[in-house]
Amino acid sequence: MRIHPSLIGFDIDGVVADTMEAFIRIAASDYGTIVLPEQITEFQVEDCLDMAPETVAEIFARLLEEPIACGLQMMPYARKVLSEFSWQAPLTFITARPQKKPIARWLKRELGPQVYGQVRLIATGEHDSKAEHIRKMGLAVFVDDRAQTCLQLAREEGISPIVYRQPWNRGRHALPEVESWLGIRRLCFA
Ligand SMILES: [Mg+2]
Structure with missing residues (x-):
């Protein structure tokens, strides 16, 4: 079964952005x-790395406030697949980031003004309210890298979460998953 691009939404960090x-x-x-990627086995990275929590917080604050200056990159093929989706439907992003502006600027720069014209972006400031926004935006499928968020969404009627596979969500769920944007593309197109 193929999902129409108008029904699928995306988290940003760890899904669209290679945070x-x-x-x-x-x-x-x-x-x-x-730090090696496979060492990041917890969503709360300070719980799995031998790093001062203040240092971790400082790096994340920079990534939240100035993603462009941090050189934040899109995941491989994200730009290409999102552009393709944008020909058929608006693109919906729901992030738990507290501030919308910095990541909106980053998205505009990464996607280009034309594709960005199709973007609907919601910054919730918290992980646990995504379901209501997913509903409000008329989505049926949501791609996120946080296992806890996906497990919570799976309990909601009419929402099918898909886990974007990352070292910190491995073995923490039994939900459908994708490991790349090519996998996301295959959900929608043959
Ligand atoms: Mg995320």
């Missing part, structure tokens, strides 16, 4: 701490 790459790069360049 882990930026975190690891900044930890190495600015704090001299080497």
Whole structure:
């Protein structure tokens, strides 16, 4: 069964944005701490890394406030697949980030003004209210990398979560998952 692009929405960090790459790069360049992707086995990274919680908080604050200056990148193929989806439907992003403006600017820059013209972006400021926004936006499927969010969405009627596979969600759910944007594309197009 194919999902029409108008029915699918996306989390940003860890799904559209390669937030882990930026975190690891900044930890190495600015704090001299080497982190390997497979070491990030917890969504709360301070719980699995030998790093001061203040340092982790500082890096995440920078990623939230100035994603462009941090060199935050899109996941492989995200731009291409999102552009393709935008020909058929609006693109809906629901992030738990507290501030909308910095990530809106980043999205506009990454997608280009034409595709960005199709973007609906919601910054909830918290993880647990995504279901109501997913409903409000008329979505049926939501892609997120946080296992807890996906498990919560799975209990909601009419919402099918899909886990974007990352080291911190491995083995924490039995829900459908994708491992790349090519996988997301296959959900919608043959
Ligand atoms: Mg995320």
